[in-house]
Amino acid sequence: MRHVVVIGSGIAGLATAFEHHRRHPGDRVTVLEAADRVGGKLHTIDFAGHCYDMGAEMVLAVVPDALDLIDAVGLSADIVHPCTTSASIVVNGRHHPIPIGTVLGVPADVDDLVGSELFSPASLDRMRAEPDAPGPGLTDDESVGGFLRPRVGDEVVDLMIEPLLGGVYAGRADALSIKATMPALAEGLRREHSVLRAAASVRRKPGAGPVFATLREGLATLAQALVEFSGAEIRLGTTVRAIRRTAGGYLIECGPFPAATLIQADAVVIAVPAPNAARLLRPLVAQAAEALSVIPMASMAILSLAWTGPQPGLPEGSGLLVPPTAGGLVKAVTISSNKWPHLAGPEVLVRASVGRVGEEQALQRSDAELLAAAGKEVAQLLTLSGTPYAGAVTRWGGGLPQYTVGHLDRVATVRSAVAEFPGMAVAGAAYDGVGVPACIRSAYAAVDALGS
Numbered sequence: 001m002r003h004v005v006v007i008g009s010g011i012a013g014l015a016t017a018f019e020h021h022r023r024h025p026g027d028r029v030t031v032l033e034a035a036d037r038v039g040g041k042l043h044t045i046d047f048a049g050h051c052y053d054m055g056a057e058m059v060l061a062v063v064p065d066a067l068d069l070i071d072a073v074g075l076s077a078d079i080v081h082p083c084t085t086s087a088s089i090v091v092n093g094r095h096h097p098i099p100i101g102t103v104l105g106v107p108a109d110v111d112d113l114v115g116s117e118l119f120s121p122a123s124l125d126r127m128r129a130e131p132d133a134p135g136p137g138l139t140d141d142e143s144v145g146g147f148l149r150p151r152v153g154d155e156v157v158d159l160m161i162e163p164l165l166g167g168v169y170a171g172r173a174d175a176l177s178i179k180a181t182m183p184a185l186a187e188g189l190r191r192e193h194s195v196l197r198a199a200a201s202v203r204r205k206p207g208a209g210p211v212f213a214t215l216r217e218g219l220a221t222l223a224q225a226l227v228e229f230s231g232a233e234i235r236l237g238t239t240v241r242a243i244r245r246t247a248g249g250y251l252i253e254c255g256p257f258p259a260a261t262l263i264q265a266d267a268v269v270i271a272v273p274a275p276n277a278a279r280l281l282r283p284l285v286a287q288a289a290e291a292l293s294v295i296p297m298a299s300m301a302i303l304s305l306a307w308t309g310p311q312p313g314l315p316e317g318s319g320l321l322v323p324p325t326a327g328g329l330v331k332a333v334t335i336s337s338n339k340w341p342h343l344a345g346p347e348v349l350v351r352a353s354v355g356r357v358g359e360e361q362a363l364q365r366s367d368a369e370l371l372a373a374a375g376k377e378v379a380q381l382l383t384l385s386g387t388p389y390a391g392a393v394t395r396w397g398g399g400l401p402q403y404t405v406g407h408l409d410r411v412a413t414v415r416s417a418v419a420e421f422p423g424m425a426v427a428g429a430a431y432d433g434v435g436v437p438a439c440i441r442s443a444y445a446a447v448d449a450l451g452s
Contacts, residue, residue: 002027004450005252005265006232007240007280009033010040011056011436012427013271014226015069015443021230022072023447029232030263032254034239038227041399042436044218047392048306050343051218054394055302056436057334057351058082061213062204065437070215073225078217081210082339086317089163090326090381091118095315098160101203103185105160107152108199123155127196134194138178138186141405145174151195163321167332169434170298170356170400172324180403216342219436243268243280249423267423269446273297274401274430281418288417288426291410295430297398300355301363303374305388307348313383314338314348320381329354329362330377350388352378357402367393401430415449425449 004020006013009031017029031038041055059066061081070076088095094117098105101112110127113119119127135151144165145157162173169176179186188198204211215221227234241260242253249266270277274295282289319334332353336343343349352374355363365373371391378384411431418424425446432438432445 002266003249003264004029004267004269005250005263006031006269006271007252008040008271008276008428009035009038009223009234009236010271010428010439011042011223011226012429012439012443012446013040013269014038014223014230015440016269016271016427016446017230017232018069018073018226019444019447020450021232024452025231029230030265031227031230031232031234032238032240032252032263033234033236036236038234038236039220039223041396042219042223043394044220045304045392045394047304048347048349048390050349051216052304052336052343052349052351052392053214053218053220054304054351054392055396056219057336058212058214059219059436061210063437065440067213069226069440070222073222073229075215075222075225078215078221079213080216080340080342081213082318083341083344084316084318084339085211087319087321088315088317089118089159090320090322091159095320097317098164098321102160103199103203104182105156105162105164106148106182106185106195106199107156108196108203110196118159119155123153126153127156131194131196134197137193138189141177141179141408143174143405144176144178144181145172147178148173148195158325159323163323163331166324166356167321167353169402170300170331171402171404172357175357175402175404177403177405177407180407214340240280243270243284245284245421265423267425267450269425269427269450271427271443271446273398273428275398277426277428277430284424285417285421288414291413291417292430295407295410296357296402296404298355298357298400298402299360299363299395299397300353300399301370301393301395303352303354303371304390304392305350305352305371305375305378306390307350307379307384307386307388309337309346309348311348311382311384313385315382319351322381324356328377330374330381331356333378333381335382348382348384350378350382357400363395363397400434419449423450 043055252263278292318339334351336349427442427446
């Protein structure tokens with residue numbers, strides 16, 4: 001019987017514990033977590049009489065990883081799909097529906113953009129000409145903005161791609177890697193030099209089923225179910241200070257100095273954010289630590305707000321995206337009571353996202369100040385009357401890794417260096433994607449790396 005220690009109890013760490021137990025039920029698994037709860041960004045609170053997600057609010061339903069895991073822990077009956085995913089972009093105070101048929105904002109057909117009023121005639125003419133005069137193909141990694149601006153123009157990048165990427169990564173199009181953040185499009189660009197034709201080759205066909213899903217009682221229920229089904233011992237409030245290699249495996253040093261607790265492990269999976277992983281790996285695998293240490297991290301906050309209803313001015317649709325050029329505090333608004341059937345009711349429930357990379361100063365306010373400022377902006381954006389009767393703030397300081405140019409090479413360096421140490425692996429949002437399914441895939445890759 002091996003003793004496997006997983007450091008970190010976010011979705012990656014818990015999926016690692018679950019999957020290892022499923023493959024090797026005779027092994028002992030221990031999960032070490034510095035916080036006082038499991039789940040990481042799967043964080044559900046009781047808000048306005050509802051179970052309300054204040055971290056990840058949904059999972060991709062078009063890839064199997066998350067829904068398969070939900071099924072494996074017996075929660076399929078609790079799956080809920082959105083009533084609507086129709087969102088708009090706010091430009092000069094007006095709401096412009098996001099055109100259909102785009103790939104993270106990259107158009108596949110100019111006809112889909114006609115009539116949106118987001119784009120000037122000159123911009124549309126430029127995109128119409130792009131398939132017949134494409135730029136050089138994508139070879140080395142480039143930034144999203146650096147590659148796409150010369151081909152589809154600034155309006156597409158600034159008004160569609162930037163707010164969509166900002167909603168996922170809290171990053172900037174001119175810094176984020178096109179290969180890491182838009183892998184399907186990047187793969188299409190290997191076959192086709194035209195951006196529009198590459199987007200058309202990979203865009204999802206209409207009517208192919210729901211894109212997103214969540215759980216009726218919140219995604220934190222998935223974390224709790226993984227704890228139960230993994231059979232792992234969970235140690236909360238346990239900070240890992242160091243990992244040492246021994247003749248038979250690893251010695252993990254936890255707790256305050258000098259009264260540290262030592263845990264002997266045959267294998268260890270490090271499933272914590274990039275800066276924490278770099279700190280733990282530096283004495284053992286300096287090359288991996290160096291690659292992880294240069295991954296920038298963005299801070300953000302999720303605000304939940306509730307207004308009494310009805311609100312006649314409330315727009316239809318799932319929410320709004322606000323480009324950085326608007327200069328406001330709020331970058332995205334989800335009208336949860338419109339979007340999710342289990343959150344519908346007389347009250348208006350809104351989830352607002354604040355913070356992009358480089359905008360940490362905007363978060364240097366008290367919760368009350370954030371709620372007041374964001375509540376005022378949201379009320380204006382959604383034409384709501386009165387003030388919110390309830391509000392809550394969850395801060396994710398340094399919570400989102402930035403997949404800047406060269407990210408895939410850095411990830412390959414980390415995994416190659418860690419692979420030199422038998423019984424050690426890494427997992428989490430720093431590697432293959434920040435969404436729940438991507439973190440689950442990274443967990444399974446970590447279990448693969450540990451071997452039998």
